[in-house]
Amino acid sequence: QKEVEQNSGPLSVPEGAIASLNCTYSDRGSQSFFWYRQYSGKSPELIMSIYSNGDKEDGRFTAQLNKASQYVSLLIRDSQPSDSATYLCAVNEGSGTYKYIFGTGTRLKVLA
Amino acid sequence: DAGITQSPRHKVTETGTPVTLRCHQTENHRYMYWYRQDPGHGLRLIHYSYGVKDTDKGEVSDGYSVSRSKTEDFLLTLESATSSQTSVYFCAIRPGQGTGELFFGEGSRLTVL
Numbered sequence: 001q002k003e004v005e006q007n008s009g010p011l012s013v014p015e016g017a018i019a020s021l022n023c024t025y026s027d028r029g030s031q032s033f034f035w036y037r038q039y040s041g042k043s044p045e046l047i048m049s050i051y052s053n054g055d056k057e058d059g060r061f062t063a064q065l066n067k068a069s070q071y072v073s074l075l076i077r078d079s080q081p082s083d084s085a086t087y088l089c090a091v092n093e094g095s096g097t098y099k100y101i102f103g104t105g106t107r108l109k110v111l112a
Numbered sequence: 113d114a115g116i117t118q119s120p121r122h123k124v125t126e127t128g129t130p131v132t133l134r135c136h137q138t139e140n141h142r143y144m145y146w147y148r149q150d151p152g153h154g155l156r157l158i159h160y161s162y163g164v165k166d167t168d169k170g171e172v173s174d175g176y177s178v179s180r181s182k183t184e185d186f187l188l189t190l191e192s193a194t195s196s197q198t199s200v201y202f203c204a205i206r207p208g209q210g211t212g213e214l215f216f217g218e219g220s221r222l223t224v225l
Contacts, residue, residue, distance in 0.1 A: 042218075043217060043218050044155070044216050046215065049212070049213050088154065092212060098162060099160065102155035104154035105154055
């Protein structure tokens, strides 16, 4: 069973701090990795995608990938109360089937 | 806006009745997906389609069928709804020219009494 694991949280950080969200995956064949943000009652919204080892930055968001450790993370700098949401990690199945596996999400609370 | 419309957005039905959820896209994307989301389980793939009349099962396909007779529409059918199928259902598309990201519709909340 291919899995994506996330700590369910809630992760509470003060406004202005760095929030660090982590994800591990079991399928060594996975090549594409994604972070989604989901507000309560809304649909998932793509934040970041990352495909190669290292860091990828987009504004206040940085995705980090380590394929050897099967680990992907999302850093949110200067966290704002509007960042309070559930963050979903997703990976593609490495079998070429265009299937995607999602973690159960980490709930982030940014305290004003 | 990924041009995805789900209908109905909310539905309450009774156990044993058939239910069809519709996902409509306006961009002629090849890949379309149906997920369900439940507390504690996250998003789980029900079925996906990689072209007209081409579909494949996901991890939770039992009790569901799908059809795709034209590119823009992907239908999810519960032949005989059960209470365990109470959930929020999300349709997603994967743009063919992109780099593998999925984009989601607004969701359909189904309650089976």
